[in-house]
Amino acid sequence: MTAVEIAAAVRSGQRLARSVVDEHLGAIEAGEADVHAFNLVIADQARTRADEIDGAVAAGKDPGPLAGVPVALKDNMCTRGLATTCSSRILEGWEPPYDATVVKQLHNAGAILVGKTNMDEFAMGSSTENSAFGPTRNPCDLSRVPGGSSGGSAAAVAAGFAPVALGSDTGGSIRQPAALCGVVGVKPTYGLVSRYGLVAFASSLDQIGPFTTTVADSAAVLDVISGPDGRDSTSIGEPQPPVSDTLGDGVDGLRIGVLAELSGDGIAPDVAARLQAAVGALTSAGARVAEASAPAAVYGLSAYYLIAPAEASSNLARYDGVRYGLRVDASSTPDMNTATRSAGFGDEVKRRIMIGTYALSAGYYDAYYGKAQKVRTLIINDFASVWEQFDLLVSPTSPTTAFSLGERTADPMAMYMSDVCTVPVNLTGQAAMSVPYGVGDDGLPVGVQILAPALGEPIMFRAAAVLEASL
Amino acid sequence: MGQQRITRAECAHVAALARLELTDEELERFTGQLDELLDHVAEVEALDVGGLAPTMHALPIANVLRPDVVGEVLDRDEVLAGAPLAEDGQFRVPPVLGEAP
Numbered sequence: 171m172t173a174v175e176i177a178a179a180v181r182s183g184q185r186l187a188r189s190v191v192d193e194h195l196g197a198i199e200a201g202e203a204d205v206h207a208f209n210l211v212i213a214d215q216a217r218t219r220a221d222e223i224d225g226a227v228a229a230g231k232d233p234g235p236l237a238g239v240p241v242a243l244k245d246n247m248c249t250r251g252l253a254t255t256c257s258s259r260i261l262e263g264w265e266p267p268y269d270a271t272v273v274k275q276l277h278n279a280g281a282i283l284v285g286k287t288n289m290d291e292f293a294m295g296s297s298t299e300n301s302a303f304g305p306t307r308n309p310c311d312l313s314r315v316p317g318g319s320s321g322g323s324a325a326a327v328a329a330g331f332a333p334v335a336l337g338s339d340t341g342g343s344i345r346q347p348a349a350l351c352g353v354v355g356v357k358p359t360y361g362l363v364s365r366y367g368l369v370a371f372a373s374s375l376d377q378i379g380p381f382t383t384t385v386a387d388s389a390a391v392l393d394v395i396s397g398p399d400g401r402d403s404t405s406i407g408e409p410q411p412p413v414s415d416t417l418g419d420g421v422d423g424l425r426i427g428v429l430a431e432l433s434g435d436g437i438a439p440d441v442a443a444r445l446q447a448a449v450g451a452l453t454s455a456g457a458r459v460a461e462a463s464a465p466a467a468v469y470g471l472s473a474y475y476l477i478a479p480a481e482a483s484s485n486l487a488r489y490d491g492v493r494y495g496l497r498v499d500a501s502s503t504p505d506m507n508t509a510t511r512s513a514g515f516g517d518e519v520k521r522r523i524m525i526g527t528y529a530l531s532a533g534y535y536d537a538y539y540g541k542a543q544k545v546r547t548l549i550i551n552d553f554a555s556v557w558e559q560f561d562l563l564v565s566p567t568s569p570t571t572a573f574s575l576g577e578r579t580a581d582p583m584a585m586y587m588s589d590v591c592t593v594p595v596n597l598t599g600q601a602a603m604s605v606p607y608g609v610g611d612d613g614l615p616v617g618v619q620i621l622a623p624a625l626g627e628p629i630m631f632r633a634a635a636v637l638e639a640s641l
Numbered sequence: 642m643g644q645q646r647i648t649r650a651e652c653a654h655v656a657a658l659a660r661l662e663l664t665d666e667e668l669e670r671f672t673g674q675l676d677e678l679l680d681h682v683a684e685v686e687a688l689d690v691g692g693l694a695p696t697m698h699a700l701p702i703a704n705v706l707r708p709d710v711v712g713e714v715l716d717r718d719e720v721l722a723g724a725p726l727a728e729d730g731q732f733r734v735p736p737v738l739g740e741a742p
Contacts, residue, residue: 264723265722265723266723267715267716267719267720267722267723268715360698360699360700361700373698374697374698374699400707403705404698404700404702404705406700469684469685469688471681472681472682472684472685473682473685475678475681475682476682476685483659490660491725492724492725492732492734493723493724493732494723494724495723495725496725497725497726499735500735501735501736502735502736502737503734503735503736503737504660504737505735506734506735507660508660508661508662509662511659511660511661512661512662512663515661517667520656520661520663520667520671521671521674521675523659523661524652524655524656524659524661524671524675525675525678525679527655527658527659528647528651528655528675528679531655531658537686538679538682540695541685541686541688541690542682542685543695543696543697544688544690544693544694544695544696545685545688545690546695546696547690547693547694547695547696548688548690548693550696550699551693582674582677582678583674583677583678583681586678597696597699598699599698599699599700600699624699
């Protein structure tokens with residue numbers, strides 16, 4: 171059952187939330203040893219919460235639009251009294267003293283948290299292999315990665331462990347794993363969803379969004395988690411119209427561009443073929459499709475791999491052995507800081523901190539970080555021109571289907587290239603989502619990325635619904 | 642790949658700035674990997690962006706203000722419970738001064 175179907179059945183009393191939760195906990199029990207989607211499963215708490223929901227329905231109350239829907243949460247979103255590790259040793263044992271805003275919103279909507287999902291450490295990676303707790307495997311083929319960094323969330327939905335998961339997307343960490351696991355993944359407009367309680371990676375790029383099996387489910391979840399939050403000064407101040415209301419409005423007359431810079435060089439032929447099929451479907455549905463160009467988008471990856479590490483090196487300075495989790499003792503505080511960080515962070519996090527520290531250091535700031543910020547402006551300007559001619563853009567989500575475990579771990583640059591189609595949108599703050607659109611030559615899922623201007627979620631979801639219906 | 646962009650010594654200096662202690666093997670590996678990344682991102686050096694303002698974030702907002710009133714705050718004991726060591730309502734750390742880092 172989809173999340174929308176579960177909520178309808180639970181709200182109307184046709185199905186008990188308890189039976190929904192038991193069914194999903196059963197799926198986790200059966201498949202989790204193979205997939206390793208979770209860092210933590212809270213079976214007892216989920217059952218207790220389900221009984222509460224059923225009690226509310228029996229008493230004539232409406233538990234909310236996600237009544238009885240099991241949800242998995244990426245392990246970088248704070249849950250009060252429940253370990254939140256970011257898949258890092260440095261936070262091992264830490265239990266947040268508060269809930270993230272999205273956690274409260276899901277709870278208030280009647281959703282049921284079943285566990286915290288595995289991820290690349292501090293969301294740095296594209297395969298979920300950079301986890302201190304071991305990799306997650308792709309449910310479509312256990313020898314492949316699920317993508318990353320929100321690989322545990324994508325895998326949990328693909329494996330049927332939960333119909334809904336939340337992830338975070340700093341450079342593609344929702345969309346790329348969604349594509350590789352064959353599920354829907356949404357990176358909302360920067361500021362649409364509160365990030366209060368999301369452990370910061372790169373604050374000017376991070377955004378929370380849903381994974382689901384259907385477009386309508388993602389719309390339902392986004393409608394619950396979007397909106398202003400006084401606890402997040404970067405949240406957009408005005409409530410936005412629900413995307414669910416216009417889901418069926420189609421794409422007739424919309425101008426849709428195929429973004430040349432993200433759809434040509436380096437894209438595997440079988441992935442490119444699925445994009446062409448998607449273009450055909452959109453055209454058949456009445457959209458006017460043409461090639462679009464944002465020339466500076468090709469510099470997205472370079473700008474991203476300076477800006478994101480720079481912000482990360484600053485954000486991760488707080489892990490110093492004083493306030494949370496791990497401490498490795500030493501005779502002075504500076505030595506304790508160094509010993510704790512050296513033992514607590516994994517390789518990729520150390521690399522990013524060092525890149526960022528270097529890019530921000532005296533003598534290199536202007537050449538690297540300052541330059542990257544101006545390139546970011548260039549990319550934003552190019553997209554602004556494109557939006558004068560197009561309502562939406564499409565491209566592949568990932569240049570390839572899911573790669574093998576271990577294939578790219580020794581070569582960080584090859585791993586970074588996995589993000590080439592997704593990073594520009596984080597730099598511009600726009601909305602984008604990945605919709606599963608068939609399979610490649612290897613039988614593994616291919617995702618099509620739909621890009622929309624800031625706050626263009628309603629039309630983005632209309633196009634996603636058209637693609638989904640055309641399969 | 643062109644000339645080396647970051648040396649082993651610079652890499653060690655950056656690690657020290659970031660309060661990271663690297664083994665010889667890590668230092669060797671990271672120097673090569675950072676060099677490769679810097680070589681790739683160097684493509685931005687050639688771009689003419691002189692007239693453009695830098696973008697810090699993508700939202701058209703500057704300062705966000707709220708009324709200066711006390712809201713809901715975190716419980717101190719609950720916050721300190723997450724720390725490795727706490728005493729008398731405060732975080733406890735080893736000596737800060739007296740030893741050269």
